[in-house]
Structure formats: structure tokens, C-alpha cells
């Protein structure tokens with residue numbers, strides 16, 4: 027990894043340089059929160075955001091996208107490649123970079139490659155930025171408070187300057203052309219270490235750090251806790267919509283009004299939706315909130331871990347805000363902590 | 372029932388369609404005309420035999436697909452929909468009135484007294500024999516539905532195509548908030564404002580929230596709605612639970628699920 031240092035005042039120049047050849051999306055203010063959106067000027071960027079309400083996943087896997095076009099009368103399928111906009115996602119936190127890496131595992135690195143996702147991933151540059159955790163953040167519990175890869179540049183805030191990790195030649199060239207950059211000094215390195223320590227100390231200590239979560243998920247699989255938690259699920263799937271790592275989808279054929287041609291469309295779906303696990307014949311193997319919420323937490327905190335050695339939750343805290351009835355991984359951690367305390371008695 | 376399947380290949384013909392209006396504002400029928408750029412294409416796919424909004428003729432006796440707008444509010448309407456059911460291979464209910472009893476449903480509790488408030492004495496004979504407003508599905512089996520008040524023209528077109536060409540798509544029962552989150556608008560509950568998205572069926576794409584207004588629940592209560600949990604959410608976010616229950620009545624007054632949950 028290469029590191030350089032740039033002056034913070036040069037940030038607008040860097041953004042403008044990206045804007046010359048890319049669509050640049052970045053966190054901007056909307057209402058009382060933040061969203062990732064296309065910017066028209068570097069001034070719109072709010073780099074101090076704690077968390078956006080929804081994740082930048084939408085740039086890799088939009089909530090609705092066309093997979094192919096067909097002619098129902100001629101029974102023909104068109105070759106279809108969506109025009110992918112070359113894009114820079116600017117100001118991404120480590121949780122979301124780790125989330126994209128997990129999406130890669132599911133959608134690119136497995137047996138079957140998702141070509142739509144891959145086309146977008148390949149056309150997207152990720153410029154990361156360090157952050158200060160908010161009350162709902164718990165990325166550190168899953169090792170997602172650091173991004174080891176999955177970005178093109180990463181800007182570590184070290185006061186008046188950024189220590190920039192560079193892992194892509196093109197992004198580095200743009201950076202070098204747009205900004206005065208220098209070698210990191212010992213002073214910079216000390217500032218970096220201090221910033222990292224300050225950040226680590228800033229996590230909400232009320233969120234319990236529990237060991238062996240994946241194993242505990244199995245141990246307490248039949249605990250009444252799941253009924254308690256699941257019985258208050260609204261079946262809305264807001265959690266999955268905002269989650270940076272939920273990748274489930276539904277596929278639908280949509281006819282044009284003439285009834286002759288149409289599109290096959292993919293749209294987000296989620297295991298918290300009541301019909302998600304309904305199969306032919308009408309049987310639903312996750313018929314109630316208990317099974318659905320438990321499944322969601324299992325995929326996040328057990329299933330993916332067992333297969334890929336890391337959690338599918340990156341602790342971004344978005345579902346903590348989005349779920350109106352307080353269903354989220356933190357509640358699961360609290361439950362395990364209570365259980366641990368009970369057993370210690 | 373999905374496709375237009377009661378017709379065998381031997382008898383295959385352009386499906387004969389009727390559009391029937393019951394107690395409603397006729398807004399959903401008007402919405403069909405708002406699919407204007409595509410109307411000719413749509414008419415080219417069906418044999419439109421009767422459209423109540425645009426004719427003074429009587430409904431024909433034979434047809435394949437019946438599209439019903441409006442709530443059932445009279446004994447006569449009840450007979451009409453039963454007769455329609457006997458003849459139609461597919462019955463589609465469109466709009467909140469037909470699918471939930473909609474706004475007309477608000478008249479259901481204490482109907483007798485309300486008649487007296489509106490008319491001096493009894494309702495005129497031309498009103499028919501009034502019964503508590505109810506959705507079409509409370510009287511006959513309905514094969515497909517287009518939700519909302521009013522319907523979206525293109526939702527209607529899509530639903531009609533499912534009837535004409537078949538579809539194995541199941542109705543969505545999840546509630547609105549997931550769609551709303553995709554739009555990345557701010558949730559009304561963040562400033563303690565009531566919104567019925569918590570329990571209302573998804574499908575409209577959170578149209579009202581996109582326009583800056585809370586959801587009124589016009590798509591109807593989801594069969595999977597968790598009203599108890601939604602009340603709890605209201606309490607958590609400082610929204611008056613009684614106001615939530617009251618707001619739910621607008622489009623769900625006669626929904627048995629609400630009566631069961633001790634709403635009255």
C-alpha cells in the first residue's frame with residue numbers, strides 16, 4: 027500500500043478532477059439526515075456525516091434494474107447490456123467498503139458471477155474517508171472499522187491533512203495531477219495513530235462486545251427470544267432496504283402496454299417480506315415474524331460467517347434507525363449478554 | 372386464478388371485458404382513461420363490451436373479464452356482483468372502494484343513524500336498499516386487485532395484462548416502509564408525525580411520502596400487518612396511538628382484522 031499526504035484545502039480540487047471524467051456521488055444533506063447523491067459541485071459534499079440513512083449499495087445493485095428485453099410474440103430475447111455510468115462514490119466509510127467486499131463474495135466470487143453487479147462494480151471507483159462513529163455504529167465488533175481493500179483511495183483525516191492510502195493507479199494519477207501531495211512524515215504517522223485511537227475510543231460502549239456470536243446463534247436457536255423479537259416485526263423490510271449487505275432480489279417480467287414486448291426486471295426483495303419463502307404449492311417455510319427475523323439475523327451473524335469467515339453485518343447501524351420496532355443486531359448482542367450474565371450466576 | 376385460463380384453445384378469442392361501477396367517485400374509471408398514450412394499444416388487446424362510465428346501454432349478459440370499481444353498498448349491488456361472478460372467468464376489483472370499501476366504508480358503523488342525518492327520514496327509493504358498505508371480496512371471490520385511491524393507470528394496465536397473458540406473480544403483502552426507504556425520503560416518525568406506511572401494503576412506491584405527505588393507507592391494511600407492533604412504534608416515537616387507530620379507519624373501517632385486534 028502506498029501512502030501520501032494531502033492538504034485538506036485541496037479536497038475540492040480532487041473532487042473536481044474526478045468530476046471531469048466521472049459522475050461523482052457523495053454524501054449530501056437531505057432533511058435531517060444524509061444520502062448519497064450525484065453532486066454538481068464539491069461544496070455540496072458533507073464529509074462530516076455520521077451515517078447516511080440508506081447505503082451506497084444502490085450504485086452497485088439498484089433497487090430496480092432491467093436484466094433483459096424480450097419479444098413475447100416472436101419468443102425472442104434481446105442481448106441486453108445496461109449502460110453503466112462510470113462513477114466515483116466519494117466519501118465512503120469503512121463499514122460500507124467492507125459491505126461492498128461482502129457483496130463481492132456473494133455476487134462475484136462465488137460459483138456464479140452476477141454480470142450486472144460486476145459491470146457496475148468495475149465501473150465504480152470508491153474513495154473512502156475515515157469517520158467518527160455515531161451512537162448506532164458497531165463496525166468495530168465485526169472488524170469492519172478498517173478497510174484493507176475494496177477502495178481506490180482512502181482519506182484518513184489527520185487534522186489539517188489527509189493521509190491517503192492509494193490502491194489504484196488511475197485514482198492515484200488523478201490525485202497526483204490535481205493536488206500537491208507529499209511523503210508522510212513521522213509527525214503525520216503519529217497524527218494518524220492518534221486519530222485511530224480517538225476513533226476506537228468513540229464507539230458506543232452500551233453496545234455489548236460478545237464473543238463467538240455465530241456459535242451463540244446456534245446455541246440459542248430455539249430460545250423464546252426469537253418469538254419476542256419477531257412478534258414485533260412489521261413485515262416492512264425497511265431493514266433490508268437500508269442494509270449495505272442485503273443482496274436478495276426478486277425477478278419479474280414486465281410487459282410493455284402493447285402486450286408484445288417486455289423487460290425482465292430485478293428488484294430488491296428480502297427475507298423479512300412475508301412471501302419471500304413461499305414456494306410452489308403455497309407452502310411458506312418462514313410463515314411468521316419469528317422465523318423471518320431469526321432468519322435475517324442468522325444470515326447476518328451465522329450463515330455467512332460459517333461459509334465465508336466474516337459476518338454479513340458490518341455494523342453500520344442503519345437498520346437500528348430504520349426499524350421502527352427496534353429489531354437489529356444490537357438487540358441480539360444484548361440478548362447474548364443477558365444470557366451470559368444469567369449463566370454466570 | 373392467474374391467466375385467462377377458463378378459455379380453451381379451441382374457443383380462444385379476444386377476451387370480452389366489462390367495466391362495472393358501484394359506489395365510488397368514478398375516479399378509478401377516470402384513471403383508466405389517464406393511461407391515454409396507451410389506450411388504443413390496450414383496447415386492441417381486448418373486446419371492450421361495456422364501460423359504465425361512457426355508456427347508457429345495459430351491460431351485456433356474456434363476458435369473460437369483469438373489472439369492478441366501487442364498494443358494495445346496496446342489496447342491488449350485491450346482486451350485481453353475484454351475477455357478474457357467475458358470468459365472468461376473471462373478476463378484477465380496482466381501487467380502494469372495491470378492495471377495502473375505501474372511503475365509503477367509513478359509513479358502516481351506525482349506518483341507520485347516518486341515513487337519517489343525510490335524508491329526512493328514509494333514503495329515497497332510488498338509493499336502493501342500503502347495506503353496510505363492503506369490499507367486493509366480502510361478497511364474491513375476487514381474482515385480482517388493483518390497489519389505491521385512486522388506482523395508478525399503469526398498475527391497471529399491468530394487472531389487465533396479467534389477466535390476458537398470465538402471470539405466476541403472487542400479491543405482495545409486505546408493508547410500505549421498505550419502498551419508502553428506497554426513495555431515501557425522511558421518515559415522518561423522525562419528527563413524531565403519523566404515517567400509515569407501517570401497516571399499509573407496499574406497491575405504490577410510497578407515492579404520498581414522495582410528495583411530502585404521510586401515507587393515508589389507501590392501499591389497504593396488509594394481510595400481514597402487525598397493528599399491535601405499529602401501535603408500539605407510535606408510542607415509541609411520540610405519535611398518539613389513538614390518532615393512529617383513527618387514521619386507519621379511513622380505508623380500513625370494515626376490515627375484520629382491525630375489529631379482531633380490539634380496535635373499536
Ligand code: SF4
Pocket residue numbers: 258259260261262263264265266298319348349350351352353
Ligand atoms: S425487522 Fe424491523 S425494519 Fe425489518 S421488516 Fe421487521 S419491522 Fe421492518
Ligand code: SF4
Pocket residue numbers: 265268269270271272326338339340341342343344345346354355
Ligand atoms: S444488519 Fe443493520 S447494522 Fe448490520 S450491516 Fe445491515 S443495516 Fe448495517
Ligand code: SF4
Pocket residue numbers: 266271272273274295296297298321322323325326
Ligand atoms: S438478511 Fe435476508 S434479505 Fe438480507 S441478504 Fe440475507 S437473506 Fe437476503
Ligand code: SF4
Pocket residue numbers: 264547548549551552557558559560566567568569577580585586
Ligand atoms: S415515512 Fe411512512 S412509509 Fe416512509 S418509512 Fe416512515 S412510516 Fe414508513
Ligand code: SF4
Pocket residue numbers: 519520571575576577578579580585586587588589590591
Ligand atoms: S403512500 Fe399510502 S396513501 Fe399514498 S398512494 Fe401509497 S398507499 Fe396510498
